[in-house]
Amino acid sequence: MQEKVDIKNYCLQELKEIFCANNFIEYQASQVFSWVYAKRVEDFYSMTNISKEMRLAFAEKFYFSKFKIVKKELSNDKTEKFLFELKDKDRIESVFIPEESRATLCVSSQVGCKFNCKFCLSGKPGFKRNLKISEIVNQYLAVSSSVAPSKITNLVFMGIGEPLDNFSNVTKAIEIFMAPSGIGFGKRKICVSTCGLIEGIEKLARLKLGIKLSVSLHSADEAIRTKLMPVNKKYPLKELSKAVKDFTKYEKYPITFEYALIHGINTGKEDARKLIKFVHGINCKINLIPWNKSSLEFNQPDSMETESFCRELKSGGVFFTLRKPRGQDINAACGQLAASWS
Numbered sequence: 001m002q003e004k005v006d007i008k009n010y011c012l013q014e015l016k017e018i019f020c021a022n023n024f025i026e027y028q029a030s031q032v033f034s035w036v037y038a039k040r041v042e043d044f045y046s047m048t049n050i051s052k053e054m055r056l057a058f059a060e061k062f063y064f065s066k067f068k069i070v071k072k073e074l075s076n077d078k079t080e081k082f083l084f085e086l087k088d089k090d091r092i093e094s095v096f097i098p099e100e101s102r103a104t105l106c107v108s109s110q111v112g113c114k115f116n117c118k119f120c121l122s123g124k125p126g127f128k129r130n131l132k133i134s135e136i137v138n139q140y141l142a143v144s145s146s147v148a149p150s151k152i153t154n155l156v157f158m159g160i161g162e163p164l165d166n167f168s169n170v171t172k173a174i175e176i177f178m179a180p181s182g183i184g185f186g187k188r189k190i191c192v193s194t195c196g197l198i199e200g201i202e203k204l205a206r207l208k209l210g211i212k213l214s215v216s217l218h219s220a221d222e223a224i225r226t227k228l229m230p231v232n233k234k235y236p237l238k239e240l241s242k243a244v245k246d247f248t249k250y251e252k253y254p255i256t257f258e259y260a261l262i263h264g265i266n267t268g269k270e271d272a273r274k275l276i277k278f279v280h281g282i283n284c285k286i287n288l289i290p291w292n293k294s295s296l297e298f299n300q301p302d303s304m305e306t307e308s309f310c311r312e313l314k315s316g317g318v319f320f321t322l323r324k325p326r327g328q329d330i331n332a333a334c335g336q337l338a339a340s341w342s
Helices: 014-019 027-037 052-061 135-149 163-178 198-207 222-228 237-250 271-280 305-315
Strands: 068-074 080-085 090-099 103-106 109-114 127-130 154-157 190-192 211-216 255-261 284-290 320-322
Touching: 014 027, 014 163, 080 135, 090 135, 103 127, 103 135, 127 163, 135 163, 135 222, 154 163, 163 190, 163 198, 190 198, 198 211, 198 237, 211 237, 237 255, 255 305, 271 284, 271 305, 284 305
Parallel strands: 103 154, 154 190, 190 211, 211 255, 255 284, 284 320
Antiparallel strands: 068 080, 080 090, 090 103, 109 127
């Protein structure tokens, strides 16, 4: 007997190709896709606009993977963190961040991370594997069901792992998220974050998905960034600058640079001046994020340190936002994911 395959591992175009290869009717792939993602039905026998014969045939070919929620935590600021156990017993986390005008889901793209940024706990256990398409999509489906009637309006690939290191599965998952006959996310409602993988940025630009790009920068000084982010050895700032400038030729929405303010490391006036110089000529905005407390050796900047850095950026005419950390009390803030189980 042929082994069943997980239907959630295929974007709509791939599903159509599989249907054709198995002598199914192509348009029924769209029907099934809509049942799964628009109507949230994961039982072929409930898909009433498909013949009983075909429903039986589909049930023999496909199955629907599901996630087990191991733990759910609620922060004082209403942020929710979800710990999921995968089929092979690996674990990942997702974070739901509700705000007045929107509700964002932060999803993971890998089990662990190989890039070992020094301020991030996600990579401390090491890298195990890429997430499958279904494992990315199931984060959304599980959280969406859990937080209902609240609705997820924005999606960010900023959880555990480096999204552009799992390029194919992440971009196919994005196709599922954006498909009008499925979940129907608007392209500007999805953001992919990267530590600066230049080949991935270039490939993403060529796809012209219309989504947002966020780059974890954290210093515009070559030596400091290399110390904080070893990936900078392979992809130095000069090359990263060129890649993001090229990206804006394909995608007109501003690049976001994430910059964690770490006491005594990257918060001086000279650090701000180098940042101003780095972003010059790039259509961008900067998210300043005071470092989140954790078991690592870094510390949060004090208010005077933060205010001085912001004044310097403002004097340089740079557009920035000073973000308030969310979910810190449940280890759900930036750089804290995996802290509760690694």
